Amino acid sequence: MRVLVVQHSSRRRRVLLRRGVWAGGEVLVTVGVVLLLLVVHQLWWTNRQAKVGAERKVEALEREWGVPEGGGAPDDSGTSGASSAAPEETDVPPRQPAARRATSAGPDWSQAYAILTIPRLHLRVPVAEGTSKQNVLNKGYVGHYSGTQQPGRAGNFALAGHRNTHGEPFRYVNRLDRGDEVQVETEDAVYTYAVDRILAQTSARDTGVIRAVPSSTVRHGYGYSEPGYYLTLTTCTPEYTSKYRLVVWGKLLSMRPRH
Structure with missing residues (x-):
């Protein structure tokens, strides 16, 4: 064996x-x-954390401004149709926003000073100065492009916001249609814009879309050629990428003073 x-x-x-x-x-x-x-963490927790923080900031601004309980911008009844020319009352200069007010420690560039409301998207979110991810966008805020105009002024009031994660306030801006209202509230007034044009995709370096007279330098024929009172919303596209930019343009319809 x-x-x-x-x-x-x-x-x-x-x-x-x-x-x-x-x-x-x-x-x-x-x-x-x-x-x-x-x-x-990225898809759920950052959204939850940023949304809660943004909602609290909106509530804080409303209390500071004396907005009635329930918030929301007043209705601009009787106003219809977008126009590149603003109503006469918009010639009254708005108060210097809180983000630009100097203090002994210097200006707080991340301090929210306005509220953006888009009824169609059930969106109500703070607006802060600058487009820093850490100090503004990742808080769930919408950021104002420094160097562009403030709301209600001749030129272009340009904003940026996340489309995914960190509150994703601009997640569904692609659903906006021409004529949809967008309201911007400050301590002094409520400005109502109407969506006018949408640029579904352009280069992330297309700075022409936020100029005083917005016009794409990449997609010729998209934008404007005459001065006006414009609103620009920008975000990343496609979703979950930052390769391109989606742009929504609006024109000022009306301005209603708070006091």
Whole structure:
């Protein structure tokens, strides 16, 4: 009878192989769990955290301005049709926004000073100065492009907001249609704009869309050629990427003083 001899080196290799496979499996599972937690944090927690913070800021601004309980911009009844020329009352200069008011410690560029309301999207979100991700956009706020006009003034009041994560205030701006109202509230007045044109996709470097007379430098024929009272909303597109920009333009319909 022949006896099978098993060498210790072969047995040791099999044991090491099993241990290696087991360890590799544990590493893969751990990496998978970590990635899942990162996705949950990015897609759910940052949204929840930013939305709660933005809602509280809107409430704080309303209390500061003495807005009646329930908030919301007053209705601009009897106003219809967009126009590049603003009503006469818009010639009254708005008060310097809080974001631009200097203090002994210098201006707080991330301080919200206005509220953007888009009824069609059930959106009501703070507006702060600048487009810094850390100080403005990641808080769930909408950021005002520094160097563009303030609401109600001749020129272009240009804003940016996240489309995904961190409150994603501009998640559904692609659903806006011509004629939809967009309201901007400040301490002194409520400005009502009407959506006029939409540029579904352009380069992230297309700075022409936020000029005083907005006009795409990439997609010729998109934009305007005459001075007016414009509103520009920009966000990333397609969703979950930052490769291109989606642009919504509006024109000022009316201005209603608070006091």
